[in-house]
Every structure is written in structure tokens, then in C-alpha cells.
Amino acid sequence: MLKAHIIKHRRELRVEVQVNVAQGCSIGLFGASGTGKSTVLACLAGIEEPDGGYVEVKGLNLFPPSLPLYRRPIGYLTQEPNLFPHLSVSENICFGIPRDRRTEKDVAGWIATLRDRLQLEPLWNAPASLISGGQARRVSLARMLARKPPLVLLDEPFAGLDRQLVRELIDDLVFWSQTIGFSMIAVDHQAEVLRRLCPQGAVVLEQGRIVQQGSWEELSRDPATPLLRSLLAPL
Amino acid sequence: MTSDRRWIARLGAALFAVALLYPFTSLFARVGPWQWGADVRGPALASVRVSLLLTGLAMVVIVAIGTPVAAYVARCRPGERLIWQAILLIPILLPPLALGILMTLAFGPYGSVGAVLERYGIAMTNSATAFVATQVYVGMGYYVLGAVAALDAVPIMLQKQAALLGLTPMKVFWRVTLPLSRLGLAVALSIAWVRAIGEFGAVVVTAYYPSGMPVQLWVNLQSFGLPAVMPLLVLFLAVALPVPWLIHVLAQRRRHA
Secondary structure: OOEEEEEEEEEEEEEEEEEEEEEOHHHHHOOOOOOOHHHHHHHHHHOOOOOOOEEEEEEEEEEOOOOHHHHOOOOEEEEOOOOOOOOOOHEEEEEEEEOHHHHOHHHHHHHHHHHHHOOHHHOOEEEEEOOHHHHHHHHHHHHHHHHOEEEEEEOOOOOOOOHHHHHHHHHHHHHHHHHHHEEEEEEEHHHHHHHHHHHOOOOEEEEEEEEEOHHHHHHHHHOHHHHHHHHOOOO | HHHHHHHHHHHHHHHOOOHHHHHHHHOOOOOOOOOOOOHHHHHHHHHHHHHHHHHHHHHHHHHHHEEEEEEHHOOOOOOHHHHHHHHHHHHOOOOOHHHHHEEEEHOOOOOOHHHHHOOOOOOOOOOOOOOHHHHHHHHHHHHHHHHHHHHHHOHHHHHHHHHHHHOOOOHHHHHHHHHHHHHHHHHHHHHHHHHHHHHOOOOHHHHHOOOOHHHHHHHHHHHHHHHHHHHHHHHHHHHOOOOHHHHHHHHHHHOOO
């Protein structure tokens, strides 16, 4: 589904990572802060241009040459909800759906499902600039899912949220990844979050390189580096 | 801020306003009875019409050309942006009279472009075209520099997010960049309007006819003296101020909405 080899130079750090994800599977990118996890995700999304390598999603070549963002079949969620402040919550959620398609039965039904599952009904007509941080994360999640992207990239989208909300959002994402069948790559430096989000396993990065990959059990049983052992250890 | 400090700040601001508006007390100076006879009124009203219509047209040209240029400059690399800023500053910093002389030489019948235009019947001196072209040159730099700042203020990540949601660059501009920068663009336009409608030095060289309000003020001063200047000055304030002021009112209402 996704085949990628990313090479990116960031100041003193050279990031070089190979990632392959099968249809409907999820994989976590795990590591300490500053190891290049977000860079890999930004390069996959097209927010940043890699210095070398290739990216291919469902047979569609994204790089090289760099495919315009609007043609990429990707949903991208970051720490910042990046809602459009001049629009209402509902307009934000429907933003990526052409106006003439919004009234189609299946599209309207899907939007209503998102609204109900994410408990957005009370906020539906509220200005996006006036909702709380937690609500904004739910809206940005709904907006991303509204287009049913085949590949979802998550760059620490739950940072700074309370545990209850994080648990709910993870459950929602896992539920929809199974319902829609999208593949997922998630970045986080909290093993606990990634383990729930991507139960199949993770790729561990240190200094821009993959130092280990495998199931969570394998990583916990035999961590490749002292840093990984420390990151996986309970507080 | 304590109550005392607030009053001191208010007093300082009031003193500033008094100093700024002090020259306008001269409207009540004893210059003799104001002249508003037919020989003053006719040309004065014609100049109001010329200024409003042609400055409005110049603003349309400025927005149509200046907005895409500003969008380009706002997204280009820092080194290239510095070059663009220098290019945009040149017509602004030049004394208007000098700009008028340069425009007349460049676009007049003896300039290379002017000769070509004249061959197609486009007169670039003492014509409505010359008037509009001069105002475009005078106001463009103000608008584009202001527009670049307004477009810069729109977070790039919002625009990238919109693109990842399937919008083409043009749609991103219309649905995200423009709505989020429109107040800044409006303020930039109001500054360009103020600069262009009050322009005298360049216009007097390139387009003495048709006379706009600033040139007509000069004509009135030369022909009839101060009593014929004062009523046109009041008229100038009455017709030139509402447009930019309204834009600022809207900007303020929007900010506090």
C-alpha cells in the first residue's frame, strides 16, 4: 500500500528511513524527541520535500517528482488542529468535500455518523475559533476522516490532551481504521499511546535511523539500544 | 493599567490628535469670503468626478495586478523577496514630481513605449489613461507591500492543510488565504487610495488635464487665491475620507466580532 524510502537532511541530522505499510495495517514510528519521526511523516505527507528516496501510495507515485498536495490520497493530523478559524465547525468538517457532493445520501450519512460518534452535534454551527482545544482535535479528526483517505498520518495528535479524551480518540481512530480500512502511520514518543493506536508494532528511530522494528512484545523483550529500553520502561 | 495612568495616556493621545489636526484650524482662518460661484463650482465638481472615477479605476488595476504579485512575493525565498521589496520601494520613495517627470519621459511621445502607445491612439500625457497610470504607479507599492504583510500573516500550515484536503492552489487562495487576509488587504488598499487620490506632484506633470482635486486646488489657488481653495478642500475631505475610513471601521468591527 505504502512503499517509501525517505532521505532528508535537517541541520546536523540526516534522516534515512524505509517504511512499508500494507493495506489496512497500522505502524508506529517510535523514538525520543528530535530523532526525525515528524520529519519522516512530513515528507510522506508532502509538507516537506525529501532530499532523496521515493514515496508510493497504492501505486501512485508521490515522490519524485513531488506530487501536488491536493492530489495526495493522504489524511494528515498534527498536534495543532489547524482548523480554519473563519469557518464554522460543520464547514471545517465538510471542507474537503465538494459542495455539490455534500447533499448526496451516502456523503451526508457519513458526515452525520462522524458528527454523532465524535459528539460534535452541540458544536455543529459554532465558529471554529471559539471552541476548546479538545473539541478542536475532535473536529480536525472528523475533517480528516470526512474524505475517507486510504492513508492516515498522525503526528502526535493527542499531545496535551487529558487521558480520557486521548482514550476516546484512540478508540475512535481504531474503530474507523477497521471500518474504512485505511492504513495508518502514527508518531508519538509515548509508547503507551502508540501501543494502543498501532497494536501490530512499531519502527524505532534514533538519530534519524531505524534501530529496530517489530511487534511491541519483541521491542519490550529485547530492546536494541539503552535509549529504547529507557523509553519503554514504565515511569 | 491604573485609572490615573489611563487618564495620562488618554491626555497624551488627545494632545497628539490636537497637534495632528492643528493645521486644519486654518480652515477657519480669515482669508476672505469663500468663493463658490459658477466659475469655481463647475471645475471643482468636475475635479471631484475625475478623482473619484479615475482613482477608483486605478484601485481596480492595483488590486487586479498587485494581489497576485503580493501572493508571489509572500511565498518567494528571502533573498528574492528582498529584491522585490527594493523594487516596490523605488516608486514610493522617489519624490512624486520626479516620478511624474520620469513617467512623462518614458510614456510620452518620445519614449519608446510611449511612441508605440501613441501609434495605437493611446495618449499617455494629459489624458484619463495618463491619470490612471500615474495613480497606479504611485499607489501600487503601498498596496503590494501591505498585501504581502497581510498574506504573510496567514499561517502556511493552514494553506497546506487545505491543499491536503484536496483543494487546488487557486481554491486554497479563495477559500483560505483571501478570507484570512482580507482585512489586511483592505487596509493596504485604503492606504493606496489615500496616497493616490491626494497625489499632486506626479499627476501635475503627467495629467494636468483632466484635473483631479489636488490639481484643481492648485488651479484655484493660482487663479482665485485662498477663498476658492477652502471650499474645495472641505469637499476633498468629504469625498476622499469615507472610503478608507469605512474600511477601517469594518476592520475594527470584524476584529471585535
